[in-house]
Amino acid sequence: MHTSKHSKIHLTLLAIVSIVFIWSVIKPAAYLDWLAEVSPAVIILCIVITTYNKFRFTTFSYCIIALLSILTFIGGHYTYSEVPLFNWIKEEFDLHRNNYDRFGHFLKGLSAIVVREILLAFTPLTKGAWLSGITISIVLAIAALYEIIEWLSTKISKGGKTSKDFLGMQGDKWDAQWDMSLAFVGAVLTLVIFSKIHDKLLKNK
Structure with a gap:
């Protein structure tokens, strides 16, 4: 019954993510930009789905994966620099x-919980400073890799509109540093706030 209940929640999350994905592909701002933005999330979702019967994350981790995927699909649909709600906030x-x-x-720092769970399941690491330090380092490495991919996109397309939309600097030369710093802060806060809760969820997994 316990497993069945969690499976229903996981299927509900998948359904919500799928609906948002379908919406995002309908008349996005630019299809090439949409493809560049959503591809990482789609790849991760495919891996999570295909390995579901072999390895189950906690429902908390699945919620985080769903949330981050939805954020990516929204950004891909509008481009990150033109999301309407944040345009309104900008003007207001x-x-x-x-x-x-x-x-x-900043919210990508939540992925620290997913990384932490993978490390606990597949490495000799145990709860403590080393686990937290390596988790934060991996989140930072992923954030840095993403910035490198964004930079490479501008070189490959020679600064075309699609690559500029994908890069999303909006005139800020320190955009990459801001993005990585916010991912770092988000990861640290995530571990400080949620590690104990995550430990309890792992016990009841």
Whole structure:
């Protein structure tokens, strides 16, 4: 019964993510930009789905994966610099930029829980400082890799509109550093706030 209940929640999350994905592919701002933005999330989702019967994450981790996927699909549909809600916030508070990408990179720090769970399941690491340090390092490495991919996209397309939309700097030369810093802060806060809760969920997995 316990497993069945969790499976229903997981299927519900998958259904919600699938609906948002289908919506995102309908008349996005630019199909090439959409493809570049959503591809990493689609790849991760495919891996999670195909390995579901072999390895189950906690429902908490699945919620995080679903949330981050939805954020990516929304960003891919509008481009990160043109998400309507954050355009409204920009105008309402007289900000210099649309901060959806900053918000998204901060929330990507939540992936620390997923990384932590993988490390506990497949490495000799145990709960403690080493686990937290390596988890944060992996989140930072992923954030840095993403920034490198964004940079390479501008070189391959020679600075075309699609690559500029994908890069989403909005005139800020420190955009990559901001993105990585926010992912770092998000990961640290995630581990501080949720590690004990995560440990309890792992016991009841």
